[in-house]
Amino acid sequence: MxxxxxxxxxxxxxxxxxxxxxxxxxxxxxxxxxxxxxxxxxxxxxxxxxxxxxxxxxxxxxxxSRDSDRDALDDASDASLVQEVELQAEQRNEALGNLVEQVEKEVKNINLNRWSLPIEAGIYRLSATFGQAGSYWSSGYHTGLDFAAPSGTPIMSVANGVVTSVGYEGAYGNQTVVTLEDGTEIWYNHQTSYTVSAGDNVIAGQVIGYVGSTGNSTGPHLHLEVRPGGGDPVDPFAALVVNGVNP
Structure with a gap:
């Protein structure tokens, strides 16, 4: 050259x-x-x-000439833009990962606390509902939900909890009380026999006793009561529905 x-x-x-x-x-x-x-x-x-x-x-x-300076600025701007996009993508992926983790935990929590029917579907019929008036009940109205079923039909806990009482309770007959984590008490009445004792931990769907007709009863059935905080009873049908169960 x-x-x-x-x-x-x-x-x-x-x-x-x-x-x-x-x-x-x-x-x-x-x-x-x-x-x-x-x-x-x-x-x-x-x-x-x-x-x-x-x-x-x-x-x-x-x-x-300004050409080289402009090129340098353009290159710097491009590099900065790429870094910003990569940072935003990383932050987005991290946020999505956290969201997925939270959803999985919530689903697990829901499954752990899901309620279930106290008697297997197809075996029972609802023979009396909450609030029905009548002289047959000492309070003047029905305080629970009755599941009529053959004697000896397994009764299952509707939710996770601790057995706080097992024994004969007058008009309620043989009764099991399960207390949930939030203090709600579930009463299972008129049983012919029990399979749990006070202090036992139970989970939804676990057999805790069998249908009977002990106490003030005209036939074999489960009288189910729901008492938030151990206080006055509320409609068990509504409580079951709220917790994902259609009786």
Whole structure:
């Protein structure tokens, strides 16, 4: 490759050309005599074309082209944008991961605390509902939900809890009381026999006794009561529905 003239030589030749009133063409732009400020570009050693640094004839420092600065800024901006996108993607993935974990925990918690029927579906019929009035009940109205079923039919705990009482309770006959974590008491009455003892932990669906007709009863059935905080009874049908069970 032919060697290019050094920078001082280029500048010197250009200055002589202008002082002589000649016309110099740079990058396709003509400068005639003193009609325009003489500005000259340094040759690009790689291509032989006019480069990116521009000189004037006064001997002042070269004026750098903005092209390289603009490219550098563009590159920096692109890199910053890529980093920002990657950071946002990472944060999004982390948030999604946390959300999935929370949902899984909630589903597990729901499954652990899900209620179930006290007697297998298809075996019982509802023979008396909550709030029915009548002299047959000592309170003047029915305080529970009756599941009529053959004697000896398994009775299952409707929810997880601790057995707090087992024994004969007058009009209720053989009774089992299971207390849930929130303090709600579930009463199972008129049983013929039990399978649990006070202090036992039970889970929803676990057999705790068998249908009978002990106490104030006209036939084999389970009299189920729901008492929040161990207080007054509420409608067991509504309580079951609220907890995902349709009796």
């Amino acid at each position: 032919r060697a290019l003239p050094s920078m001082p030589v280029v500048v010197g030749i250009a200055a002589l050309a202008v002082s002589a009133g000649g016309v110099l063409s740079t990058n396709g732009t003509q400068l005639v005599g003193n009609d325009a400020p003489p500005r000259f570009s340094a040759a690009n050693a790689a291509s032989g074309e006019i480069g990116s640094a521009v000189y004037d004839s006064t001997g002042r420092s070269p004026v750098l």
